[in-house]
Amino acid sequence: MEHHNKLKKSVQIQAFKYPNRLHYEWEADLIELNEQYAMVACHAGRKFHHYTKQKQFIMPYPSIEIFFFEEWYTFSVSFRENGEMMHYCNVAMPSRLDNGIISFVDLDLDYLQEPHEDWKVVDEDEFLHNQQTYNYPKALIDGAQLGLAKLQQLVAAKQFPFDGKINVKKYESVL
Numbered sequence: 001m002e003h004h005n006k007l008k009k010s011v012q013i014q015a016f017k018y019p020n021r022l023h024y025e026w027e028a029d030l031i032e033l034n035e036q037y038a039m040v041a042c043h044a045g046r047k048f049h050h051y052t053k054q055k056q057f058i059m060p061y062p063s064i065e066i067f068f069f070e071e072w073y074t075f076s077v078s079f080r081e082n083g084e085m086m087h088y089c090n091v092a093m094p095s096r097l098d099n100g101i102i103s104f105v106d107l108d109l110d111y112l113q114e115p116h117e118d119w120k121v122v123d124e125d126e127f128l129h130n131q132q133t134y135n136y137p138k139a140l141i142d143g144a145q146l147g148l149a150k151l152q153q154l155v156a157a158k159q160f161p162f163d164g165k166i167n168v169k170k171y172e173s174v175l
Contacts, residue, residue, distance in 0.1 A: 011040060013065070014103040015090070017052070018134050023106055024050045028065065031174050037068045038097050041174040061086075062175040064166050067095035067102045072147025073111075074104060075161045079168040079175070084115035087162075091147045093140070107144040111151045119155055121148065
C-alpha cells in the first residue's frame with residue numbers, strides 16, 4: 001500500500017450491506033493515507049447515491065471521514081455553517097482501498113452525536129433483523145459488537161479521532 005501524507009486525489013467511497021449488496025456511494029478527495037486508515041474530505045453539495053432507497057441525495061455540509069483498515073468502524077464529522085459539528089460512525093467491517101475505491105461493509109449499527117446531544121447507538125433493531133435475514137456469521141456479530149464497544153471507549157477517553165484535532169479550521173483548505 002502506498003504511504004503518502006497530504007494527498008489530494010479523487011476517490012470513490014462504496015458502502016455495502018452484508019454479504020455484498022451495494023448500499024450507497026459518493027466521491028471524496030483523499031487527503032491522508034497511512035497503514036491504519038484513509039482520510040478523505042467530502043465537499044458540500046456532493047451527490048450521495050443511496051441504492052437501497054433508490055434515491056440520490058445532495059449532502060449540504062462538508063465532512064472529514066476516516067476509513068480504518070483494521071478497525072470495525074468508520075468515522076465522519078460534518079461541519080455545519082454555524083460551526084456546529086455532527087459525528088457519525090458506522091460499525092462496519094474493516095475498510096479496503098483498491099484502485100481508487102474505498103469500500104466497507106456496513107453492519108447496521110451506528111454511533112452518532114448530533115450537535116448539543118449525547119452520543120447514542122442507533123439501528124440496533126436493524127442489526128438484529130439483518131443478523132437473521134442475512135445469516136450473519138458469529139465472527140461478524142462479534143466484530144460489530146467489539147467495534148461499537150471500542151468506539152464508545154474512544155469517545156469516553158477522548159482519543160483519536162475524538163480528541164478534537166479534526167476540526168474545520170485545520171481542514172478548511174481542503175473542504
